[in-house]
Amino acid sequence: MSDMVREQLAEYAEMTERALEKYLPDTPCLQNNVIKAARHSLTAGGKRIRPALVMEFCRVCGGEPEEALPVAAAIEMMHTFSLIHDDLPCMDNDDMRRGKPSCHKAFGEANALLAGDALAILPAQIIAEAGLKGTISQSAALKIISLLGERAGIFGMIGGQVIDTENEGKLLETNVLLEMYRMKTGALLDFCCRAGCIAAGAGADKQLAAGSYGQRLGLAFQIIDDILDVTADEKLLGKPVGSDAASGKFTYVTEVGVDRAREEAERLTAQAEECLDAFGDTEFLRGLTELLLKRKY
Secondary structure (H helix, E strand, O other): OOHHHHHHHHHHHHHHHHHHHHHOOOOOOOOHHHHHHHHHHHOOOOOOHHHHHHHHHHHHOOOOHHHHHHHHHHHHHHHHHHHHHHOOOOOOOOOEEOOEEOHHHHHOHHHHHHHHHHHHHHHHHHHHHHHHHOOOOHHHHHHHHHHHHHHHOOOOHHHHHHHHHHOOOOOOOHHHHHHHHHHHHHHHHHHHHHHHHHHOOOOHHHHHHHHHHHHHHHHHHHHHHHHHHHHOOHHHHOOOOOHHHHOOOOOHHHHHOHHHHHHHHHHHHHHHHHHHHHOOOOHHHHHHHHHHHHOOO
16 A cells, blocks of 8 residues: 555544544533543544545545545444444443453443444534534535435444344355345445535535445455454454354355455455546545455454
């Protein structure tokens, strides 16, 4: 990956960190424990890929990345909510996340549950306020909030998680497994790319191309996650290697093996890059796409 891609990704991550601090400050109050719990997970690091996609698609569609920053912060909150709840004993029961104790391990199950709830509610407020303040148009804010509800809800991320939970330990047909991945991982990446376009005022053709890119990137991303669960360095991964197999999860790697899974991730990555032909100045996006394919954690 070129130095330019590394530097731009770091700049977007820094912008995101500042925005998250602004939207969720550590405020002294009676309910401070739930704020601390939310911040514990929200500021635990991570690649901040989703905010970067929002801001970069805004830029390649003619907008300024700062205009899309509220949306970028909002999607990172939504993503973090999903991680907090995924780690709970009633779901994946994971003790570690990003090299730190999971939220429920650090703050207890009740506070973790409520912290996740808070991070699921705040995004709509943040995006609406961006529209009211004129950071983005009110029309764009409404479209983005509607899209977020669809992509994060029962026909998107949450729906994918339900399929995952209800089929734990079962052998799934490939089409069912990939549909689960499309909903669980691809839907939010689809949102990020489309939302950046909407924030910039881009038309339906750009939104469609961006969404197609996000969906393919999401499938490749999840398949690489499956591979890393088998092959990664646990210290780099930030959680126990082999957790999918230990919990009885059936993954794409379980079905086709590591080599074929990697070939499929490469094919999807190539398709994602083809979708970028609809945009100009895509050096960063193409570099980021390759980075996600070749990542070690």
